[in-house]
Amino acid sequence: MYDYVRTRLKKIAGQVAHLPRTLSLVWAAASRFTVAWAVLLIIQGLLPVATVYLTRALVDALVIAVRANGAWSTIRHVLILAGVMAAVMLLAQILRVASIWVGGAQAELTADYINQLIHKKSVEVDIAFYESPESHDHLHRARAEGSHRPVAVIENLGGLLQGSITLIAMLAVLLPFGPLLPLALILSTLPALYVVLRSSQSRYEWHYGRTASERLCWYYDWLLTSVESAAEIRLFGLGDHFRSAYRTIRGRLRMERMAVARQQALGELWTGVATLAITGFAVALMIWRAIQGRVSVGDLALFYQAFNQGLGLARSLLDYVGKLYENSLFLGNLFEFLALKPQIVSPAVAVPFPALKQGIQFQNVTFRYPGSDRIALRNFNLALEPDRVTAIVGPNGAGKSTIFKLLCRFYEPEAGEIRIDDIPLASVSIEELRGCVSVLFQSPVRFNSTAADNVRFGDLQYGDDESVRLAAAIAGAEEIISGLPVGFQTRLGKQFSEGVELSTGEWQRVAIARAFLRHAPIILLDEPTSAMDPWAEIRWAEQFRCFAQGRMAVLVTHRFTTAMFADVIHVMTQGRVVESGTHDELLALGGLYAEGWASQRHEAYVPSNHRSDGQDRASWATSASRTCLSGKMLVR
Numbered sequence: 237m238y239d240y241v242r243t244r245l246k247k248i249a250g251q252v253a254h255l256p257r258t259l260s261l262v263w264a265a266a267s268r269f270t271v272a273w274a275v276l277l278i279i280q281g282l283l284p285v286a287t288v289y290l291t292r293a294l295v296d297a298l299v300i301a302v303r304a305n306g307a308w309s310t311i312r313h314v315l316i317l318a319g320v321m322a323a324v325m326l327l328a329q330i331l332r333v334a335s336i337w338v339g340g341a342q343a344e345l346t347a348d349y350i351n352q353l354i355h356k357k358s359v360e361v362d363i364a365f366y367e368s369p370e371s372h373d374h375l376h377r378a379r380a381e382g383s384h385r386p387v388a389v390i391e392n393l394g395g396l397l398q399g400s401i402t403l404i405a406m407l408a409v410l411l412p413f414g415p416l417l418p419l420a421l422i423l424s425t426l427p428a429l430y431v432v433l434r435s436s437q438s439r440y441e442w443h444y445g446r447t448a449s450e451r452l453c454w455y456y457d458w459l460l461t462s463v464e465s466a467a468e469i470r471l472f473g474l475g476d477h478f479r480s481a482y483r484t485i486r487g488r489l490r491m492e493r494m495a496v497a498r499q500q501a502l503g504e505l506w507t508g509v510a511t512l513a514i515t516g517f518a519v520a521l522m523i524w525r526a527i528q529g530r531v532s533v534g535d536l537a538l539f540y541q542a543f544n545q546g547l548g549l550a551r552s553l554l555d556y557v558g559k560l561y562e563n564s565l566f567l568g569n570l571f572e573f574l575a576l577k578p579q580i581v582s583p584a585v586a587v588p589f590p591a592l593k594q595g596i597q598f599q600n601v602t603f604r605y606p607g608s609d610r611i612a613l614r615n616f617n618l619a620l621e622p623d624r625v626t627a628i629v630g631p632n633g634a635g636k637s638t639i640f641k642l643l644c645r646f647y648e649p650e651a652g653e654i655r656i657d658d659i660p661l662a663s664v665s666i667e668e669l670r671g672c673v674s675v676l677f678q679s680p681v682r683f684n685s686t687a688a689d690n691v692r693f694g695d696l697q698y699g700d701d702e703s704v705r706l707a708a709a710i711a712g713a714e715e716i717i718s719g720l721p722v723g724f725q726t727r728l729g730k731q732f733s734e735g736v737e738l739s740t741g742e743w744q745r746v747a748i749a750r751a752f753l754r755h756a757p758i759i760l761l762d763e764p765t766s767a768m769d770p771w772a773e774i775r776w777a778e779q780f781r782c783f784a785q786g787r788m789a790v791l792v793t794h795r796f797t798t799a800m801f802a803d804v805i806h807v808m809t810q811g812r813v814v815e816s817g818t819h820d821e822l823l824a825l826g827g828l829y830a831e832g833w834a835s836q837r838h839e840a841y842v843p844s845n846h847r848s849d850g851q852d853r854a855s856w857a858t859s860a861s862r863t864c865l866s867g868k869m870l871v872r
Contacts (some may be wrong), residue, residue: 246396248542248793255389255393255700256509257571258386258390258567259390259393259566261346261349261350261353262342262346262386262387262390264347264349265342265345265346265348265349265350266341266342266345266346269338269345270341270390272338273335273338273339273342273390273394274397276331276335276338277394277397278329278397279331280331280332280335281397281655281869283324283327283328286324287325287328288323289322290317290321290323290324293317293319294314294317294321297310297313297314297317298314298852300313301313301314308787315595318775326592330763332601335394339390339394339518341377341392342390343390346386346390346545347386348815350386350570353574354378354379354570354573354574357573357574357576358375360576360578360618361578361813362578362579362580362646362647363646363647363673364579364605364646364647365576365607367606368606368607371446373447373451373485373575375833377576378569378570378572378573385567385570386567386570389567413522413525416521416813437822438496438499441493442493442496443784446489446492449485449488449489450489452487453482453485453486456478456481456482456485457482459474459478460475460478460479460482463730463731476631485840490802497660498517499571500746522678525730569689574590579648580645580646580647580648580666581666582660582665582667583663583665584665586663586664586665586668587663587673588664588668589656589664589668589669590656590657590659591657592622592656592657592757592758592788593622593657594622594657594658595619595620595622595656595657595788596619596620596643596654596655596656596758596788597617597618597619597620597651597654597655597658598613598616598617598618598619598639598642598654599617599652599653599655600615600616600617600651600652600653601613601615601616601617601642601649601651601652601654602614602615602616602649602650602651602652602655603616603642603647603649603650604650605637605647606647608702610740611811612635612811613635613638613639613642613649613811613812614809614810614811614812615652615812615815616635616812616813618639618806618813620790621804622757622786622788623785623786623787623788623789624789624803624804625780625784625789625790625791625801625802625803625804626782626789626790626791626802626803626804626805626806626807627790627791627792627793627799627800627801627802627804627805627806628789628790628791628792628793628796628805628806629792629793629796629799629805629806629808629829629832630807630808630809630828631809632794634808634809634810634811635645635808635811635812636762636792636808636811637678637762639792640677640760640762640790640792642654643661643673643758643760644669644670644675644760645661645662645666645669645670646674647864648662670689671756672756672757672758673758673759673760674694674751674753674755674756674759674760675751675756675759675760675761675762676747676748676750676751676760676762676764677762677764678763678792680743680744680747680750681747682729682730683728683729684726684727684728684729684730684731684735685727685728685729686724686725686726686727686728687717687720687723687725687726687728687746688701688704688724688725689725690728690746690747690749690750691704691707691708691713691749691750691753692704692750692753693747693749693750694707694749694750694752694753694754695753695754695755698753698754698755699753701724702725703753704749704753705812706726707749707750707753708724708745708746708749709743709747710749710752710779710780710782710783711746711749711751711752711773711776712745712748712772712776712779713742713745713746713748713749716738716742716745716746720736721736728743728746739767740767741767741768741772743767744764744766744767746770748761748764748776752783755786756786756787758787758788758790759784759787759788759789759790760790760792761789761790761791761792763790763792763793763794763795764780764791764793764797765777765793765795766794768795770797773795773797773798774797777798777801778801780801781801795836796829796832796833796836797836799819800819802819803818804816804818805817805818805819805822805829806821807827807828807829809828814828815827815828815829
């Protein structure tokens with residue numbers, strides 16, 4: 237029993253330790269409103285005591301007025317006391333309304349401040365954080381509880397502070413009637429205190445253990461209500477299936493929640509019986525004293541109000557203690573999330589980004605994604621040369637996209653090293669490295685903002701209107717955007733009013749324009765032509781070569797009709813490079829590339845100067861250079 241109590245008290249103390257951090261968050265978010273809130277609470281805590289004393293004085297004055305047969309002097313005294321009591325009650329109402337307004341403003345500022353902290357931390361953590369189910373549970377709890385739990389803690393503390401002031405004053409009022417009555421009031425709260433703390437712990441443990449189930453419910457809800465899944469839900473008749481799955485999980489959660497509530501209700505029933513017994517004892521004692529003439533009618537009225545309000549306050553304080561404890565338990569999730577530290581950070585002393593004269597070298601790099609046993613790259617070696625367009629081709633799962641993620645330092649290699657101009661990649665600050673790289677990811681974000689913003693997000697610092705239009709022109713997106721209702725100011729996507737949806741290929745062009753806007757020395761494009769028709773692919777590739785002049789450009793693609801425009805092509809399989817060379821050299825080699833080319837050439841239009849007839853590529857390069865947009869480049 238001793239060990240159980242000690243463990244329980246230790247756990248409670250650990251949760252109470254979150255309160256100072258919570259108060260510091262609220263103070264940082266709304267310091268002036270917090271001061272006003274505290275002052276109002278103290279005044280409101282004292283007003284009920286004044287009301288109790290005024291009640292006794294008023295009752296005694298009424299008794300005197302009755303005995304004096306309504307003499308004016310006694311009636312005037314009654315009226316004065318009644319006026320003072322009315323003024324106190326009016327003041328209490330004014331302060332209550334003021335507290336509501338101040339508390340609302342404090343809550344809004346605190347919620348916004350904490351959401352900013354959550355958003356900031358969400359951007360800071362490593363990409364690997366988002367690839368773990370446990371991390372998603374963690375983030376779900378922080379987002380679901382973080383915005384309102386600190387505000388709830390402040391409300392609980394406010395009620396606890398105000399109620400404590402009033403309760404202490406009420407105990408002082410009862411003390412002249414003997415120590416037995418204040419002691420009875422205190423003893424009546426102990427069983428309820430145990431039930432409240434135990435119930436709070438049970439509710440928290442239940443919520444914590446059901447995070448994954450609640451997230452699954454959210455996921456089914458999203459599937460049933462989102463535009464992204466609407467077509468397939470209807471086509472494959474999946475509506476009833478997911479509705480049933482959602483209903484099953486929600487039913488189980490509801491039954492478990494009701495069981496927790498039932499356990500709490502039974503506990504409260506027994507504590508209510510104990511409180512009623514103690515109250516009956518105190519009331520009987522005072523009635524007996526009144527019969528004996530040891531207390532006046534005013535004293536009896538004062539006792540009744542003080543003890544009755546004391547019981548109500550004690551119960552309210554217990555509720556506040558329980559809610560405070562429960563909210564503190566949930567705040568542990570928020571503070572645990574805010575305490576996360578990224579593992580991939582800039583070095584203490586960073587080396588400036590090199591001039592990119594020698595290029596980038598992958599040296600015996602081995603890598604597997606966090607939580608996976610499958611190796612994505614094994615003893616991987618690759619040299620990417622500057623001022624050249626490099627294409628990387630290979631089957632799904634070969635590790636092509638992983639190269640880009642490692643170059644951006646979203647992950648660290650398990651073994652081996654990546655070097656830029658013979659300088660370790662990890663020696664360059666992350667901010668400078670990523671500022672020197674422009675990337676088109678395989679699944680680019682479709683920002684529900686204007687078309688201009690969708691391009692401008694590639695470089696907010698230099699995203700002026702002229703640069704945005706030029707990037708769109710180079711990417712082949714200008715014609716698409718110009719045909720929208722209000723051109724570059726048209727909102728894209730259907731999540732908000734007056735938005736226009738684009739096709740997959742059109743969204744891809746806009747994303748390419750976003751990548752082109754950043755005038756970075758390194759351009760990484762993952763499947764840039766996957767949604768283009770063959771004619772658009774040829775035009776885009778010619779324009780891209782012009783745009784990539786003077787930079788290192790790397791294309792990851794499944795389409796050999798895109799890869800053939802590169803200066804050098806690397807063929808990957810099972811996390812290694814197995815073939816390298818130009819388009820013609822790889823065809824002559826007769827390996828994997830030649831097999832892939834043979835299978836794809838029957839499905840796509842291939843320009844005559846790129847058929848496998850050994851024609852010199854120089855003539856095509858010369859003609860392609862003429863397609864540049866009047867020699868314009870995105871130069872800063």
